[in-house]
Amino acid sequence: MQPSTLFVILSAIAPFAAAACCRADSNGICGDGTTGTPYCGYGPCDWTGCNCEGGCRSGSAAAMGSAVEAGASEVPSATDAFNAADVDGTGNLTLHQYTQYVGAADDDKAYVEWFDKHDTNGDGVLSLEEALAE
Numbered sequence: 001m002q003p004s005t006l007f008v009i010l011s012a013i014a015p016f017a018a019a020a021c022c023r024a025d026s027n028g029i030c031g032d033g034t035t036g037t038p039y040c041g042y043g044p045c046d047w048t049g050c051n052c053e054g055g056c057r058s059g060s061a062a063a064m065g066s067a068v069e070a071g072a073s074e075v076p077s078a079t080d081a082f083n084a085a086d087v088d089g090t091g092n093l094t095l096h097q098y099t100q101y102v103g104a105a106d107d108d109k110a111y112v113e114w115f116d117k118h119d120t121n122g123d124g125v126l127s128l129e130e131a132l133a134e
Contacts, residue, residue, distance in 0.1 A: 020103075022056035023049045031058030082128050092125035 024036030039045040041052020085101035104111045
């Protein structure tokens with residue numbers, strides 16, 4: 001996976017993951033295949049295993065949550081994540097589709113800024129190419 005692709009996925013996931021609970025499965029394994037310590041956050045978590053600094057070691061977005069809970073370790077490709085967020089199949093993402101996919105509010109400043117930065121032609125939607133651009 002290219003660094004720019006990983007960045008896009010992480011930038012889309014990180015703010016959502018910061019509010020998520022980062023718990024290991026029943027075998028103590030996190031979504032990325034590592035062992036929980038005891039939780040699966042990149043940084044410290046609160047006492048419930050939620051609100052972990054840096055997000056969860058799952059590498060997946062909200063739509064992949066059930067796979068992470070089940071202990072799956074496969075990370076979706078940027079294209080797969082884009083296509084999953086593109087619920088109407090147009091090949092473009094609206095701000096609403098993007099924020100819904102990552103589990104954020106439509107007016108969440110971090111997501112709106114990321115979206116606007118990547119909407120290089122200013123048409124109000126992101127193509128896959130725009131979403132993958134650095």
